[in-house]
Amino acid sequence: MSELIKLENVGVYFSERKGLFGSRIIKALDSVNLEIRQGEAVAIVGESGAGKTTLGRVILGLQRPTTGRVLFKGTDVYRIKHRYWEFRRSVQWVPQDPYSSLDPSLTIKDQLMSPIRRWFNDAKIEKANQLLNMVGLTPPSEYLNKYPHQLSGGQRQRVSIARALAPDPLLIVADEPATMIDSTLRLMIINVLTRLVRQLNVSVAFITHDMALARLFLLKVGSGRVVVMYRGNIVEDGPIDDVIQHPRSEYTVKLINAAPKIL
Numbered sequence: 001m002s003e004l005i006k007l008e009n010v011g012v013y014f015s016e017r018k019g020l021f022g023s024r025i026i027k028a029l030d031s032v033n034l035e036i037r038q039g040e041a042v043a044i045v046g047e048s049g050a051g052k053t054t055l056g057r058v059i060l061g062l063q064r065p066t067t068g069r070v071l072f073k074g075t076d077v078y079r080i081k082h083r084y085w086e087f088r089r090s091v092q093w094v095p096q097d098p099y100s101s102l103d104p105s106l107t108i109k110d111q112l113m114s115p116i117r118r119w120f121n122d123a124k125i126e127k128a129n130q131l132l133n134m135v136g137l138t139p140p141s142e143y144l145n146k147y148p149h150q151l152s153g154g155q156r157q158r159v160s161i162a163r164a165l166a167p168d169p170l171l172i173v174a175d176e177p178a179t180m181i182d183s184t185l186r187l188m189i190i191n192v193l194t195r196l197v198r199q200l201n202v203s204v205a206f207i208t209h210d211m212a213l214a215r216l217f218l219l220k221v222g223s224g225r226v227v228v229m230y231r232g233n234i235v236e237d238g239p240i241d242d243v244i245q246h247p248r249s250e251y252t253v254k255l256i257n258a259a260p261k262i263l
């Protein structure tokens with residue numbers, strides 16, 4: 001598997017005002033090293049505030065690091081202007097709340113055709129049909145003319161994944177994609193993300209606070225790594241069963257104990 005994204009000693013610092021004259025520095029990411037290879041599944045786990053979303057935004061090129069470098073196929077993404085669009089197209093985002101990525105005034109067909117037109121000269125409706133089939137919204141004809149509010153939360157999230165897939169990306173960063181939907185539909189989203197890795201060889205960075213869900217995803221894919229984040233640092237990075245059986249940090253033990261049902 002070739003290296004797609006590499007973070008080298010990435011720090012992201014925010015300054016927070018404190019009192020009238022003071023301010024303090026928040027290290028959302030401290031000194032993070034991470035590699036994601038083509039076709040690899042990586043589950044990024046940590047509690048609220050651990051830095052998961054910031055990490056996702058750095059991978060997507062939406063948050064410039066304060067320190068360190070972000071490499072796309074070996075090149076610093078902030079130094080290669082001519083390949084910038086290739087990078088932006090190759091790395092796509094599925095947000096927690098599909099309402100924030102779907103335009104309520106557009107039909108599902110238009111939600112999908114807009115990125116398809118942007119990236120392909122020969123944009124055809126067949127591509128939208130393929131995307132809906134890939135995320136399990138079948139037959140596509142049943143969904144194309146609907147608006148987001150006419151779909152369930154789980155269906156909306158699958159449209160959001162289809163939209164992220166429209167540019168034929170190499171990596172999808174899914175930020176808590178199963179959090180705002182109920183548990184029966186959660187499995188469906190996990191199955192869709194699994195299909196992306198296994199059938200399309202797309203890398204998936206799956207961000208979650210739930211260790212059990214991370215394990216389920218990696219078990220379904222059949223390979224991949226779990227990355228545990230704590231206070232802006234990666235405290236664990238390895239195959240899920242190794243991490244569960246031999247956790248290096250006490251924080252990981254707490255996460256495992258908080259999700260006893262499936263683990």
Ligand SMILES: Nc1ncnc2c1ncn2[C@@H]1O[C@H](COP(=O)(O)OP(=O)(O)OP(=O)(O)O)[C@@H](O)[C@H]1O
Pocket residue numbers: 014015016026027028046047048049050051052053054055209
């Ligand atoms: N734009 C910002 N300005 C100031 N502080 C920020 C900003 N973005 C994030 N932070 C802080 O950085 C830390 C990490 O935030 P981040 O959203 O990455 O965590 P998270 O693990 O994704 O949490 P959650 O699961 O609640 O989204 C938090 O302390 C947060 O308050």
